[in-house]
Amino acid sequence: MAKKTDEQIDARVARMHRDYLHNVVTETKKQPTTIAKLLNISPSTLTRIYKPKDGQISKMSAGTLARLEEFSGLAAPSFEPEPQKQPADFREDATRYEADTSDTTMASMIQAIIGNKKNIDPWVIRSRSLECAGFMPGDVVLVDLSTTPRAGEPACAQVYNWRGGTAETVMRILEPPYLVAATFDPALRKPLLVDDDRVIVKGLILPHRLRPRPN
Structure with missing residues (x-):
């Protein structure tokens, strides 16, 4: 079966x-x-x-x-046959920012920084993977998809589970040929080999750190 x-x-x-x-x-x-x-x-x-x-x-x-x-410019397909059965240890370092209608200031700040640039996406940090680099859970960061990070710079990458058809977003420091976490959390310290197949660097994390307005 x-x-x-x-x-x-x-x-x-x-x-x-x-x-x-x-x-x-x-x-x-x-x-x-x-x-x-x-x-x-x-x-x-x-x-x-x-x-x-x-x-x-x-x-x-x-x-x-x-x-x-x-x-x-067309988004590639992703396939999650049973997303509700994700492994317990599967967790993304960041999720895409969704504008909150109750916090128009944040959306305005993001737009002011991005301007007319089309290759910059906002993300929300969800893990401690870059805490030692100053990026904390809840921070809204900007990823420049048109810029390749250099050694020692923070990078946004995708880790693909080809068999399962899933992709996990990770935010790590690029130390070629690896991505490494800057964290005190031992669970996140395992380096990821950038092989341009399973692990692909998508862009540079810009230095802006924005915090949503408290509810």
Whole structure:
């Protein structure tokens, strides 16, 4: 039964990836082979997804999805078959900031800092992973997706669970080739190897630290 379930999940993920690639082709008006050349990847990486052979189940790696997302501007699909059964130790370092209508000052501050820049996203720190760097749980921080962090700088990254189809956002210090926490919490100290497949750095955490107004 478990094997059948895994096959069903694989087929569903493959279908999501195929639909996503079709959307990228439509949005960019470029064929898969052209896109592959622009991204410096093998054409077969995309053509086997775009037009799979009968009975073939093909998926894209997290790295390929990230490249397509950056190239097209279309959000890559994520698949969580049973989100309510996330492992107990699964926790993200940050979640996307959602504007609070009762705190218009915060939204105005964020907008003033971002201005017309399109590649800066606000996030809310949820863990102690960067407490020694001055970023505390509850802080709203800005991530510049157009800037690659240098050694010693705070970085926003994604850790992909490819089999489960999930992605965890982590906020760590980049110490190539690793991401490390700046924390007193021993549970967060295990370094993460940046391999551009399972672990992908998304951008630089800017120095701004904003605090929502107390309720």
